[in-house]
Amino acid sequence: MPRYRDTMQPNGDAMECMPHEGDGSPTCAVGHTCVAVEESEFISDVLFMWMGVEKTKYFTYDATSHRYVMSAEVGTMRQRQAFLTLQECGWLAHQIDEVLRSTTTERSFLQQSLRSAMRQQLLQYHCLVASFRERRLPPMTFSDLVVAFKRVQPKLQVLFTILRETESVKGGELASKLQRLVQQGSTRLYALLSEVYMEAVSPLLYMAVSSITKGEISDPFNEFFVKSNPRIDNTSDAFWSSKFALLPEMLPTTVSRALAEQVMLVTKNVSFIRNCCRCKQWHMDPAIVTAAQGASFDTIGAVVRDAMCFTNTAVLKLIREEFHLDNVFRMVNAFLLVGNGGFYELLIDRLDPVLSRLSHMVQTSIVRDHMQSALLDIVPYTRHLDTDLFSMLQCEMVKDDKIIGWDAFLVTMTVPSPLNNIFDVTAMKVYRRLFRIMFKVKRAEVALKKSWRQSVVLDRIIGRLHNTSREVIAWREVAADAHLLGLQLNHFVNNLWSYLVAEVSTVSWDLLMKALRQCTSLDEIRAAHIAYLQYLTLHSLLHGDCASMRQNIESVLSIVRQYVGAQALLTSLLERGNGDVFSIKSEYQRLTDDFQREITSLLTTLEEQHLQFDFLNFLLLRLNFNHFYHDTMFGNNTEF
Known part of the structure; x- marks a missing residue:
């Protein structure tokens, strides 16, 4: 030097x-x-x-x-x-x-x-x-x-x-x-x-103009305050969040942080339109291009604001009209959140003999075939869903020799670019958790419907028994115990499902649609979607503070599965005309005790925490209206 x-x-x-x-x-x-x-x-x-x-x-x-x-x-x-x-x-x-x-x-x-x-x-x-x-x-x-x-x-x-x-x-x-x-x-x-200053900073100004008009950053020496990440592919779900980054240390004093963020947003918009949406022929408004080419750092702020409004509008129009964002959200609500009850009742019925085994013994191809068949069956009755988007739906099986197929089954969606920047990997992980809890409750509801029909069959079988009067009375007592437990489980599952549909899915959907109508940029759409997932996560009891309540609910759903198995065993014994009535009676008593323990724990937690989370009031009201379970435990409830 x-x-x-x-x-x-x-x-x-x-x-x-x-x-x-x-x-x-x-x-x-x-x-x-x-x-x-x-x-x-x-x-x-x-x-x-x-x-x-x-x-x-x-x-x-x-x-x-x-x-x-x-x-x-x-x-x-x-x-x-x-x-x-x-x-x-x-x-x-x-x-x-x-x-x-x-x-x-x-x-x-x-x-x-x-x-x-x-x-x-x-x-x-x-x-x-x-x-x-x-x-x-x-x-x-x-x-x-x-x-x-x-x-x-x-x-x-x-x-x-x-x-x-x-x-x-x-x-x-x-x-x-x-x-x-x-x-x-x-x-x-x-x-x-x-x-001298104007001449010296002209390359920086040129980079800014090029980025907002072409969506390209020509910066081989890393001097511009917006950096492009070459490792992020145009089809990546991280394009919007990670393709461009602001470098505060490269901000000149004439460019505020807010203006730099607007420049980066316009750059993302233009690049998103041309690369992710594959609209190579799209061009910036010529008036904005002309104004940008004649601007200085003192006047470029107004040009950037005009470009931001123009490109935000273009991005929203593309993802709504060309890529059918609203239809994809309806698909998510119908399938990832188990909103299409008819489809899942049909699918659960077909998968029952397949998923009742351990998950590592289940062939994914068979599950996939059943799912595709169920989708084809509901096509004539689907009015609010775009059936062309059914190809996005996928099913997965987690191979584990410790869990049965029902607990390993997942329905997911493969959303292509550019909408994968909204439904990214992080969002899909949340949808997986939501699907598991929703599907468990839906399957319990379907299983209890079958169990109710099974109770009618049991009554008819008992009526045809020619055993001694003492044996018939014992079988009738077992059937009554099963019927009473079934009613209690039905009450719980139906009200839980009603809460998930009415207070969680429907309310969150209305909030999402209202927010989407007010969105003016892709960032706002992403923020609305994140808020939607946060609402669903909290109100579906997937939040960390709700872990104990979620555990109680999953335990009750496990009791439902055991109850359905006990019903099948009872039916088999009665059809054969013999069996150990006392062992099956003790099994029902164990299930009843387990249910009472879990529901008591759940209601106690709800009463303790409903002031912390307002939405728990709705769940508590649905599950224990007029102190339903309190009266049941003390024998004062006459509904049964």
Whole structure:
């Protein structure tokens, strides 16, 4: 790095040129007499030195001390003293030229632009100095030379300061430093530096204009305040969230954080339209393009706001009209949230013999075939769903030798670009959790419907028994116990399903549709979708604070599964006409005790926490209206 010195301090060797006391003749080094230089010749050589050349007739640039030195044999004391001051212009010009010849510009467009502006200013300076040298009438005097020095030295000094202060920075940091250095009290210097500043930051402005009009960032040296991630593919569900990022350290002082975020949003919009939505022929409004090309950092804010409104509208129109966002949301509600009850009743009936085994023994292809068959069966009765989107639906099986197929079954959706930026991996994980709890309750509801029909069959079988009166009475008592437990389980499951449908799915859907109608950008749609998932997660008891209640509910659903199995066993025993009536009776008693324990724990937790979460009031009201379970436990409920 070049060495810099303070040009306002006199050179140490200059003392050699001072006259000795008692001797009026000018002297140089000790023992030498200096020859006076003609004033015109001295002025001409000083002006030549101001060009920053290495050597003139009387002056030579010393690379070691980084200053000019005057020949020892010439110059009066006055000329040498004048030289000490006047040589600063030559030194500054030489230093500026030395910096401009360095290779730093290879790493920065803004550095290249700044140095181009500096070269232009240096060229104008050289032309001015050349005009001084060529002046004949009237010829340059020493006073004119001093005036010229006072005219050009401040400009050279500030240009050199700019180069020195910005030598190791680039991008927004360089623009910010330039902005501070431009603030000068002198009107002439301010005008000069403003011109340099505008030229230097022009690449940054060009990047901003290119990004908001084309959605492209041409920034090989990482100088722009918006960065593009090349590892994010156009079809990735992380395109919207991760393709572009704001670099606060690259923000120039003339660009606020809010404006930079708007620039990034417009860039994302344009790139999203052309790459994710595959609308290669789409173009920005020509009026906005024209305004952007003529804008500066002081005026680009209005252009960016217009571009933001224009591109937001274009993005929303595409995802709603071309990619049918509302229809996809209906699919999600119908299948991932088990909203299409008819389809799932049909599917559960068909999958019953398949998913009753351990999950690792279930062939996914068979499950998939049953699902496709059920989808085809509901097509004639589907009015509010786009059947062309059924191809998005997929089923999955988690292979685990410790769980049965019902607990391993999942329905998911593969949403393609660009809508996968709304239904991304994170959202789909939430939908998986929601599906599991919804599907468990739905399956319990369907199973209890079958169990109710099974109870009727049991009554008919018992009526045809020809066993002794004592045995018939015992079987009737077992059937009554089963019937009573079935009624209690039906009450719980039906009210739980009613809560999930009415208070969770329906309310959240209405809130989502209302929010979507008010959205003006894709960011707002994503925010509305996230709020929708948060509402569903909390009200479906999937929130961490609701873990104990969720565990109680899942335990009751497990009791439902055991109850259905006990009903099948009871039917089999009665059809054979023999069996251990006491063992099956004790099984029903165990299930009843387990149910009472779980429901008591659940209701206790609901009563304790319903003040913390308002929505728990609705669940508590549905499950225990008029203290239903309290009366049941104490024998006061006469519904059965």
